[in-house]
Amino acid sequence: MKILVTGGAGFIASHIVDKYSDLGHRVEVIDDMSHGEAENKRDDVIYHEIDIRSPKISEIFDKGEFDVVNHHAAQMDVRKSTEDPAFDADVNIIGGINLLQNCVRTNVKQFIFASTGGAIYGEQDVFPADETHPANPVSPYGIPKLSIEKYLHYYHVEHGLTHTILRYSNVYGPRQNPHGEAGVIAIFAKKLLKGEQVIINGDGKQTRDYIYIDDIVRLNELVLGSEKCTLTNAGRGMEYDVNYLFNLLKGELGSSIEAEHGPPVAGEQRRSSINSDRAMQVFSWKASVDLESGISRTADFFKMNTES
Numbered sequence: 001m002k003i004l005v006t007g008g009a010g011f012i013a014s015h016i017v018d019k020y021s022d023l024g025h026r027v028e029v030i031d032d033m034s035h036g037e038a039e040n041k042r043d044d045v046i047y048h049e050i051d052i053r054s055p056k057i058s059e060i061f062d063k064g065e066f067d068v069v070n071h072h073a074a075q076m077d078v079r080k081s082t083e084d085p086a087f088d089a090d091v092n093i094i095g096g097i098n099l100l101q102n103c104v105r106t107n108v109k110q111f112i113f114a115s116t117g118g119a120i121y122g123e124q125d126v127f128p129a130d131e132t133h134p135a136n137p138v139s140p141y142g143i144p145k146l147s148i149e150k151y152l153h154y155y156h157v158e159h160g161l162t163h164t165i166l167r168y169s170n171v172y173g174p175r176q177n178p179h180g181e182a183g184v185i186a187i188f189a190k191k192l193l194k195g196e197q198v199i200i201n202g203d204g205k206q207t208r209d210y211i212y213i214d215d216i217v218r219l220n221e222l223v224l225g226s227e228k229c230t231l232t233n234a235g236r237g238m239e240y241d242v243n244y245l246f247n248l249l250k251g252e253l254g255s256s257i258e259a260e261h262g263p264p265v266a267g268e269q270r271r272s273s274i275n276s277d278r279a280m281q282v283f284s285w286k287a288s289v290d291l292e293s294g295i296s297r298t299a300d301f302f303k304m305n306t307e308s
Helices: 011-022 057-064 078-083 085-105 142-159 184-194 213-222 242-253 277-283 291-305
Strands: 002-006 026-030 046-048 068-071 110-116 162-168 170-172 199-201 210-212 230-234 260-262
Touching: 002 011, 002 057, 011 026, 011 068, 011 213, 026 057, 057 085, 068 085, 078 085, 085 110, 085 142, 110 142, 142 162, 162 213, 170 213, 170 291, 184 242, 184 291, 199 242, 210 213, 210 291, 213 230, 213 277, 230 277, 242 291
Parallel strands: 002 026, 002 068, 026 046, 068 110, 110 162, 162 230, 170 210, 199 260
Antiparallel strands: none
16 A cells, blocks of 8 residues: 555654554555654655645645545644644644545545544543543544544535544553643653653543553554554553553663652643444554553663663
8 A cells, every 4th residue: 555644753643653564555644753763764755844734735645645644743732732722723734624625625535533532531430431432522632533534524514525534542551752631741851761750740640541552553453454444442441550650661671760749730630531343343452561661661662762
């Protein structure tokens, strides 16, 4: 297949690019390198350093004749979305529509969208939340994700574009940066390795559903070429609080630093976990890496890639 991956030099999507390319697909990447890393690039992949909002991406679509677009490019910093919701909406909604218009124009068969299960449901009524749970995001980050999901429905009804929506929980693992929903792991790891003080916001009892990058990559492989429109969660359905996460990472890194607690972040979601039974039913997918194993692998990566 001919596949375009947006955000393909970033944390999550670079791993997906690796998998697709290793499987023999012809892969191209759009990434403005605002969060992408040069060391995540491959020699056998074509990279276009361009913003997804740019009208010039039409040239990339014309030449690429893509079968599939896998969309991971985003303004992904939850706190940035709160500070500047207009910028967040511009990148994540206008940029997404720009991609969708080009998909329709060039007859792309499938649009895979990295949405958010960690932020889209807001303060949950049930734990873990399945896909029928009301979507009431409490941060501007989740609102554009939900908006693109709605646009995908429109583009399917009006233009026949098949979509696969993957609502990720908090993804972590090697190549992680501090900006995404599970960015706290990268922040903690780098500070611990450098002997710097770690600050936990609030009491540290806020919970998240953490999922290891390899499980996410496997799901993106399984959904490739799907001919039915699907929306599914992608998480482990388990809650871990920030205090537990810090102590786990501290142990793996052999640090003696104790965390200090700062003021809570206004509007921060208190609890989050998602049910991914639908992913098993539709794609025979289930997360296989437990948090302890995943943190151990992630700690090894940061040990090798952090300057003291």
